Amino acid sequence: LAKTTQPISMDSYEGQEVNITCSHNNIATNDYITWYQQFPSQGPRFIIQGYKTKVTNEVASLFIPADRKSSTLSLPRVSLSDTAVYYCLVGESSGGYQKVTFGTGTKLQVIP
Amino acid sequence: DTGVSQDPRHKITKRGQNVTFRCDPISEHNRLYWYRQTLGQGPEFLTYFQNEAQLEKSRLLSDRFSAERPKGSFSTLEIQRTEQGDSAMYLCASRMDGYTFGSGTRLTVV
Numbered sequence: 001l002a003k004t005t006q007p008i009s010m011d012s013y014e015g016q017e018v019n020i021t022c023s024h025n026n027i028a029t030n031d032y033i034t035w036y037q038q039f040p041s042q043g044p045r046f047i048i049q050g051y052k053t054k055v056t057n058e059v060a061s062l063f064i065p066a067d068r069k070s071s072t073l074s075l076p077r078v079s080l081s082d083t084a085v086y087y088c089l090v091g092e093s094s095g096g097y098q099k100v101t102f103g104t105g106t107k108l109q110v111i112p
Numbered sequence: 113d114t115g116v117s118q119d120p121r122h123k124i125t126k127r128g129q130n131v132t133f134r135c136d137p138i139s140e141h142n143r144l145y146w147y148r149q150t151l152g153q154g155p156e157f158l159t160y161f162q163n164e165a166q167l168e169k170s171r172l173l174s175d176r177f178s179a180e181r182p183k184g185s186f187s188t189l190e191i192q193r194t195e196q197g198d199s200a201m202y203l204c205a206s207r208m209d210g211y212t213f214g215s216g217t218r219l220t221v222v
Contacts, residue, residue: 034210043116043203043213044155087154100211102147102154 004088009107018075020106022088025069033064033071036087038105044087048073075108083110116214118204124220125194132190133217137206144187145211146179147203148172155203161187194221 005023012018024033032051036044048055050062050071061074075082085105117136125131137144142163147155158177160168163184173179176194181187191198201216 036211041201041218042215043205044211045213046210049210101157104152105154 003101004090004103006086006088006103006106008104009109011109011111012078013111014079015077018078018082018108018110020073020075020086020088020108021070022073023070024088024090027068027090031090033062033068034089034091034100035060035062035073036089036102038085038087044102047086078108078110080110080112082108084108116204116206116212118202118214118217120217121215122218122220124222127196127221128193130190130192131194131219132188133202133204133219135187135189135204135214136185137187137204138208138212139185141206141208141212142184143207144181145205145207146187146189147205147213149201149203149216150199158189158202191219194219196221 032049034049035047037047038044048057048060048062050064052064052068055062063072085107087102087105089100091100116138119134123131144161146158148158149155156172157170158173159166159179161181164181176192179187179189189202199219199221201218203213203216205211205213
């Protein structure tokens with residue numbers, strides 16, 4: 001399973017765009033990149049998943065360069081409710097059973 | 113409610129007691145996972161079921177831990193002779209494409 005490296009923590013003011021980068025140098029050809037968000041006392045919640053280039057949904061964008069050795073989660077105009085821990089995971093998408101390995105994540109603190 | 117349900121949400125037990133947690137996955141999800149999370153760490157994989165078959169167990173799952181998923185529906189995780197080191201959040205997830213996690217059971221062993 002590819003190991004991921006993320007910053008331990010980040011601070012941002014409300015209304016700003018936040019970019020969290022994840023390194024995954026050993027990503028395999030069939031691995032997807034998935035980001036989860038976790039609030040205290042709750043389970044992680046799926047945010048976005050991608051394989052290459054750019055993926056956008058109503059919550060975030062995911063940028064993946066051609067070599068796929070890193071990825072960047074972009075949260076537009078964060079609010080206080082975006083304060084959470086964000087995990088980057090790599091592994092198979094649907095089809096495989098794929099237990100995923102969580103790192104320590106990035107603790108995002110949004111400041112008013 | 114179409115999410116993953118876990119019961120109880122909180123459990124306080126004395127060291128040496130047995131505890132059992134329950135997970136009800138999303139009904140059409142045939143894959144079910146248990147994870148454990150301690151403070152400040154990401155969730156750690158414990159075990160995986162596909163339908164009723166337990167296909168993988170982590171080395172974290174000592175002999176005191178047992179998990180079942182009868183009939184491929186709900187799952188239970190039992191910890192026997194609890195130790196203080198077992199104190200953690202126990203998360204259940206089911207999966208079709210992405211993972212859907214429950215809110216977890218927070219275990220405190222005193």
